[in-house]
Structures are given as C-alpha cells and as structure tokens.
Amino acid sequence: NAGVMQNPRHLVRRRGQEARLRCSPMKGHSHVYWYRQLPEEGLKFMVYLQKENIIDESGMPKERFSAEFPKEGPSILRIQQVVRGDSAAYFCASSPGGQNYGYTFGSGTRLTVV
Amino acid sequence: SQQGEEDPQALSIQEGENATMNCSYKTSINNLQWYRQNSGRGLVHLILIRSNEREKHSGRLRVTLDTSKKSSSLLITASRAADTASYFCATDAYNTRNNDMRFGAGTRLTVKP
Numbered sequence A: 001n002a003g004v005m006q007n008p009r010h011l012v013r014r015r016g017q018e019a020r021l022r023c024s025p026m027k028g029h030s031h032v033y034w035y036r037q038l039p040e041e042g043l044k045f046m047v048y049l050q051k052e053n054i055i056d057e058s059g060m061p062k063e064r065f066s067a068e069f070p071k072e073g074p075s076i077l078r079i080q081q082v083v084r085g086d087s088a089a090y091f092c093a094s095s096p097g098g099q100n101y102g103y104t105f106g107s108g109t110r111l112t113v114v
Numbered sequence B: 001s002q003q004g005e006e007d008p009q010a011l012s013i014q015e016g017e018n019a020t021m022n023c024s025y026k027t028s029i030n031n032l033q034w035y036r037q038n039s040g041r042g043l044v045h046l047i048l049i050r051s052n053e054r055e056k057h058s059g060r061l062r063v064t065l066d067t068s069k070k071s072s073s074l075l076i077t078a079s080r081a082a083d084t085a086s087y088f089c090a091t092d093a094y095n096t097r098n099n100d101m102r103f104g105a106g107t108r109l110t111v112k113p
Helices: none
Strands: A004-008 A011-013 A019-024 A029-038 A043-050 A053-056 A066-067 A075-079 A087-097 A109-113 B005-007 B010-014 B019-024 B031-037 B043-050 B055-058 B061-066 B071-076 B086-093 B107-112
Touching: A004 A087, A019 A087, A019 A109, A029 A075, A043 A066, A043 B107, A075 A087, A075 B010, A087 B061, A109 B005, B010 B019, B031 B061, B031 B071, B043 B055, B043 B061, B043 B071, B071 B086
Parallel strands: A011 A109, B010 B107
Antiparallel strands: A004 A019, A019 A075, A029 A043, A029 A087, A043 A053, A066 A075, A087 A109, B005 B019, B019 B071, B031 B043, B031 B086, B055 B061, B061 B071, B086 B107
C-alpha cells in the first residue's frame, strides 16, 4: 500500500513559467491537503480538497495559484507565472476524513524558481 | 487564525535524557496532533489526542493536553540520536466543519550521542 506520492521531487522553473505539482493520496483516502514550507519554518496551510471539490482554500494566494482534485487522477497544485518568492517545499497530505485520523504526508516537491 | 505554537524553538540534549516540547493554541479544538519531520523529508504522524483526552502514550512518547490552558506537551523519554528532528503540533478548528489542520513553526530537537 503505497503512501502519498508526490512528483516531481525537485522542480526548477524560470520566472514567468508555470509549475505543476502532483499528489496521489494513499489508497482509500479521499481528502487532500496542500502545505507550503519555507526553510527553517513551519507548514503553511494552502488548500483542502475532496474529490472534485475545494473545501477550504483560505491559505491560497488569490492570484496565480490554483488546485484541483479531479474524479480520476492525482491532485494538482498549479502555480502560474512563477516568481522567486514561490521557491519553497510544497507538501501534500491525505486522510480518510473525519476528526479521528492523522495525516499521511508525501515527501514533498521542492520548487526552485531561477 | 487557529495555529499551534511550539516552545522552545530549539532544544539540545544528551542521548538518554528526556525531551519536553510544548504547544499552545488559541481557540477550541476537536483534536491536537504531533508530527515529526526529519531534515528534507515529509512529516510523520506521531500521536493524535482528542479534546476529551488528557494523556496519551505511544512507546517512548507521552502527550498531554490541557484544554483549560489551551496547551499540550510532548515528552520523549530516553532520547536517542535518531530522535533528532523537528517536531510540530497541529490543531483543527472546533467551530468549523472542516478538519484541515494548522501547524506551528516547530521545535528543532538535537540529541547528541
């Protein structure tokens, strides 16, 4: 039973390009969460999704960032027209939902904008 | 916004000693969770404690929760060099139907051999 799979592990983009980060949740998990982490800092909540629905996007920047979790396939975090300040580690987590379960995290995607 | 805050920011101890990390939060919760992160890796879930629980154990880990003080502590007994990592607490928000968690900045624990 594979855990949460994130790809790519490392992503380099030039300023102005688009970045697409993928997350496949654990089997049986229908809830996905995206977090961003800067070096030596904690995780900042970005967005919480269930299949085909965005439940909470209060942590998402209003512009350039979007997320989806389609009926089939992985969840995608999309960053358009990347800037240097977008450089960070982006972590995805999944859970079965409900208040009695912890999250299972992926290994993260390290985005570097040059 | 609802978010755990860990204390201290950094902790350095000798192997065999106990390590205690604290977490404070602002609003009522349904549950509080502790996670560990090794450098450059994803977070690993350690313990979940519900708001109606006061203490929970898992191996060398002991977590307490005091909802009246809105605080929790994580105790690692008989620490090992392999316990060197960052430790984060995470809380949900009681008054929403969402169970998305908010994380603090973490405590960086160094266990010297």
